Amino acid sequence: MRYLFVLSWLLFLFCIGNTKIVLDLFRQETPRQSILKSPNIPEHGIWIDWLKESYEKKKNYTRTNDTIPLLRFLDTEFYALIGIGSPGKPMKVIFDTAWSTTWMMSNDCPIKPMKVIFDTAWSTTWMMSNDCPIKTVGCWFHNKYDHKHSSKYVKDGRPYNNNEGTYNLTGYYSRDELKIAHTVINQTFVEMTSVPYWYIFTKADGVVGLGLPQNDINPFLQNVLNQTNITKPIFSIYLNRDKSSKKGGSIILGAIDKKHIHVTNKVPDKITYVPINSASALWEFSIDRIFFEINRKIITICENDCTGLADTSTNSVNLQDIFRNQSQDNHNLRE
Structure with a gap:
């Protein structure tokens, strides 16, 4: 098991008689550990071990709808835990209606080593851009998909580039299994090798596109309808506004949970x-x-x-x- 250490190195020398200063180091909980403690996961019967199972163990799954629990980060980011590949690699993703393309941060997103000097004459930390390209910073501290470790990976290789000014994402297409809640599909997606720097501040390792078809690649929802027993072309999204709750909400595939429909005297249990x-x-x-x-x-x-x-x-x-x-x-x- 890998642990994420957040260490602040303080290099001070105090010559005050025999006084000794001791600084304790604390180990931060990993994102994986945080997710496993979330009430959403056991509540819906979703565990890391299940995400890692092979498709053969789940292909007889017959329910006609599915619920995906969402986790919340700073009341601005709602993401879900999925598995990709076989065995499944846990990834945190945003379900985004503004994307038709599904993508994951790739293990090919480079993190170049940096050579630095610890200088007591500087109060500012800085890096030379040639040693640390800004386009790779967004991949830091994220889970990444490595197709070399998946037995179900299918090479595609077509390049992908989404360049809108400073908003640049670059990668290439691949195909593998997606394990989402109790649903398993084969999906063509993009392995992102370059993402904007501000992705370093997000929890998500990728995006599941809920948009409509825009090219010859079937989006996620279309593959769900084609490859599973979910036949109703419906998805519904509930975002929990209760800040005191740890539950971020849920996404339902193939159905609508009417308990979340806003009811008033003018609109009694009605969807427009x-x-x-x-x-x-x-x-x-x-x-x-x-x-x-x-x-x-x-x-x-x-x-x-x-x-x-x-x-x-x-x-x-x-x-x-x-x-x-x-x-x-x-x-x-x-x-």
Whole structure:
């Protein structure tokens, strides 16, 4: 078992008679240990050993829906524990409706050794970028998929590059088993060899894309419908807003848990269905109107031609530049 040590090296020498200073070192709990202590895992009967089992032991699994427990990090990141490969490698992933592509951080994401000087004349720590490329920092402290250790790995090799300004992800396609809750499928995904630096601050080791098809590669939900007994093309997401609870929420494949439906006098146990833009790979839909009421004044942000996007990777409601332009014209809105 590997342990993650967080060590702060303090190099001080105090010559105060025979006084001796002793600094205790503490070992930090690993992410794997933290996850195993989560109430979500035993509550749903999901254990690391199960994720590591081979597909043959689970292929007779016959239930027509499945529940994936979510873990919460800083009320901003909701992720689940899955297994990838055979035997299964535990990975923490975000289920993201803004992605059609499923991807995992690859063992090929380089972490180059750094040569440093411990200098008492410096109060700032710095690194030369040639020795530590910023594009590799995002892979630090994450679980990584190593296809060399999986008996079910199938080589694909096609390159992948998602470059939008400073947002750059690079890798190549592979195929292997995904073990998610009680569901096992074969999935083509991207092994990311380069991710943005800010991924170092996230818990997730990858993304399971819940978006719609955009190329010749079947997204996750399509493979679930094709390869399992789950036949209803439905997934539902519940995010727990109770900050005192350790339960982050859940994702249900093939069903809806009605106990999470918001019920009011006007909408008693009813779901409103809206059509999506079938030309997009995202869950886009039309919005009739967006407005604010400030001090009894109605401020319209968008009307008639508004498009919304359901994005499970953020906990914020975001508006585009039209909101910024409107807010500059309405001082009451800023107040």
